[in-house]
Amino acid sequence: MKSAVIVFPGSNCDRDVAVALEKFHIKNQMVWHNETELPKCDLIILPGGFSYGDYLRTGCIASKSRIINAVIKHEKNGGLILGICNGFQILIETGLLPGVLLRNKKLRFLSKNVFLKALNINNHFCLYYKQKKVIELPIAHNEGSYFANSNLLQNLEDNNLIAFKYCDQKGNIISDANPNGSSNNIAGILNNKKNVLGMMPHPERLIDPILSGEDGSLMFKSLFNSPT
Amino acid sequence: MKISAIVTLKKDVLDPQGKVVSQTLRNMGYDNIINVRQGKYFEIELNEINKEKAKKKVEEICKNLLTNIVIEDYTINLK
Amino acid sequence: MKISAIVTLKKDVLDPQGKVVSQTLRNMGYDNIINVRQGKYFEIELNEINKEKAKKKVEEICKNLLTNIVIEDYTINLK
Amino acid sequence: MKITNEIINKHGIKPHEFKKIISLIQKEPNILELGIFSAMWNEHCSYKSSKKYLRTLPTNNKKVIQGPGENAGVIDIEDDDALVFKIESHNHPSYIEPYQGAATGVGGILRDIFTMGARPIAILNSIHFGSHKHIKTKNLLNGVVSGIGGYGNCVGIPTVGGEVKFDDSYNENILVNAMAVGLAKKNKIFYSKAQGINQPVIYVGSKTGRDGIHGASMASAEFDDNTEEKKPTVQVGDPFTEKLLLEACLELMKDDSIIAIQDMGAAGLTSSSVEMASKGDLGIEINLNNIPCREKNMTPYEMMLSETQERMLLILNSGKEEKAKKIFNKWGLDFSIIGKTTNSRNLVLNFNDKEVANLPLSSLSINAPVYDRKWKKNENQKKVNMQKNFKSFKILDSFKKILISPNNSEKSWVWEQYDSTVMADTVQKPGGDSGVVRIHGKNKGIALTVDSSAHYCLANPLMGGKQVVCEAWRNLIAVGSNPIAITNCLNFGNPEKDKIMGQFVETIDGISQACTYLDFPVVSGNVSFYNETKNKAIAPTPTIGAAGLIKNLNYMMTKNIKEIGSHILVIGKTLGHLYQSEFFREVLFFKDGPPPEVNLFNEKNNGYAIQTLIAKKLVNSAHDISSGGILLALTEMCISGKIGAKIKIPNDNISIHEYLFGEDQSRYLVEINEKNIKEATNILKKNSVYYEIIGKTQKDKLNVDKEFDIKLSDLSKLNSFWFKNYFKEN
Ligand SMILES: Nc1ncnc2c1ncn2[C@@H]1O[C@H](COP(=O)(O)OP(=O)(O)O)[C@@H](O)[C@H]1O
């Protein structure tokens, strides 16, 4: 498995995700947003952070970068793309994933650990979450409230395209466990082909037992072991 | 030439910022506030003297960058 | 009655957002962009039929809540 | 332009100071030169009232690589790693524009760190507001917190600790102190001292605008009714540009292109160029036509005094210009060669081919005024007998009042707005005694805390100064670290008043005594005077930021109770000091009397004992006992561990109120399980450490013998009630 992390001006989780990829033996290269071509890779990661300061709309300006055409092409060819936090916002602005991400319901930035349930594990990203009923990962965002009209929501539910939902510690998907006001407690979604995943929580921040857990590891293990 | 563009959330999209503003105003004693909606305002200075052309450009810009058409609308005004 | 208020950064105040937007537009090929400044737009619906009174209220609201006169200016428009 | 008395006065320069200027430079200054003097001679840049006393602080030991005097202090944390840190205030701007004031405060302190060649790895903040009932407080609190978060989150540095306090004395003078911490290689530290003649002087970062002209003078002026007029001096922060500047500077620092580097902070280009040249005992010549400007027709005066954020001044080894330019351009930042170093020992400014200013640098730096201000000893308060007054208060009712008070509430409403986990090295988030960040790629960590105790300092500045250093030390000990050094931000009123100056002098004395005794040197800091409005000054508020080293993170300690059935011990003697306590304040509304005594011998001895217990893995959890006393400390341990406790007062020498709410210093609570209790108590005895076993942990409930029995979830709700209620988020 080979990966490429795209670095935008203002990305700030690029290093963190590169460290995680390395730890789980995925060969990674960093790619500057101004490039027009990608190195040979199976997986592209759009990291978290504040590309272009999140000015105008989160993820919007990054979605106009020169490298984006290559990212779109990669997807067309069936390559994998993972967008984490700001990366998810970029995927939405690029149109690679549907819906929008609005400001958190309480209108403030939220940094805390949340509990998640993996609803679709039959994809390259989530295979290893089979073993875990409830996952704990950190979120850190201002605009993570996933919003979609009822048709789209229905479509996501019906086609099993919701990868993660926020839940409580016991795994109940209830509104009290929804940190940001997302429709249907959505924390991450897949595209139709299931080669693109966008998610608000940060798996790369919890890959070590000395931190508050290592549930993020399972995503990188899934990716490492997925057929290329 | 200066042209302004206003980008607002579509009517059926929840506007939590506007809601907070109107709530705050009511708390401050402005009890005849019915509703507040918040949007973005852009003032665009263009090197273009033809009004129509300038307007077209800004229209394009609104579509291509300034609005997310899924949830937002825009209006344009010559200054 | 609906009244709109536009809050913009004072002329000499740095506008980081506007700066990035104009830079992006230039990168997208809009090379006749001279400058973009970004502000906030508010649409305020009031229970008040007297135009002048409504305007006064909104003016007050702008001063008391919507702007920080240290760095921002406002303009008001009847809709 | 003729320099009138009015103009001189407007520049905050006193008549006798103006005379001194003329004698130093042997001419009448022009307006630009006067502006430069005004910026360099004001309190903020010259430290003219504080210098004499700052010199008395202990600033050295064998771990200190760089003490005060540079952009930040540097200490050795072994294995070639160096820790760079400093705290700074942004009080006045934050009161005027809370979001931008606080945001640019964070931006400024981050630049102080990365100018030294360090990558920032943590941010902390200490924020003080007026009474929650004051009409401005809610807006200020909201703005300041989102400003701190808005900036730090965007740059991508975790905020790992801080404090939030409310008191009437800050009603019109809030405090916003931000601390930043960075990591560098010991042999790759960058300094601001210019070296070599004819070396290029480079401007990088944002373009200069008319922001904050005379911001530094504002920070040194008391507020009055005309503050409105001074308003446009607030700057807007651009954290996105800061992030780019950070990456570009660190990229250029990989080789030896840079001779010296200094951020343009207060007094912008003026102070940075003057400081760099003076430190190197050189001259500097600048062509102002080369300054990248944001607005048209900017004057030399505006360029020199602008406080536009996100800018740096560099002196490069000549020949490295092209390489450096490439890097800055890649990151989309302005890069301009604006001048050169000279051997003239003068600051020379040229504009449109004319010399517009020429000043001997010594007149701006070493010959700037230093004052030995009059000061008066503080009238320390005596004890009055209060026994009768409090015994009738029910313990649980009193405790509930403390739990829901803004000062003692749990602060997650605040710190959840700060990204605390970016960089993926945060091993202890806000909420514990100290934040802990791992040194990237290693198994060692740095513990960080900021503390202040203004109530204590107001009652007795000497004791308060000592206490706050000890409190920081204790917070570091409690997470299993070895305290190494501190930085300090001294927030006071108007130093021209002998009473305020007295508070300052005595506080520094207290800080010095504690730091000396604990071998806890001061490596950097900041003084903020004139926190005073209409003659009403804030309570003296020294804020201590402190760092400790955890050599092996497997030995890190946390405060959450780990298991049921283990013993709870109070380490250190409880005398029941209630004056200045939260109990007296929140329940009796009584604010007089002396603060608790600090005994430095006990402080050290108890701290070392805790370290020994932790090193031998005998402790499950530990927490220092600070404001609120034993009961609040224990409750915090229980809530965070989701495990209860049952305790009994071990003696009847003092009343139960005094035992549970007393704020005697140098104490800790520790949880020790049955199998370790013997060994642990033996160690304590051997080291002559006073301890008491007060009870055991149990499921779900907190039980205080004969007094009350309450579910933890109820306590937890009470403790997190205030903020949510204040911001109507229920
Ligand atoms: N403004 C803040 N920013 C970040 N963390 C904060 C802030 N205020 C309080 N905290 C966190 O809340 C916890 C309790 O704070 P405090 O009661 O001041 O602790 P202590 O008494 O141990 O110094 C600490 O972990 C602290 O870091």
Ligand SMILES: [Mg+2]
């Ligand atoms: Mg503590």
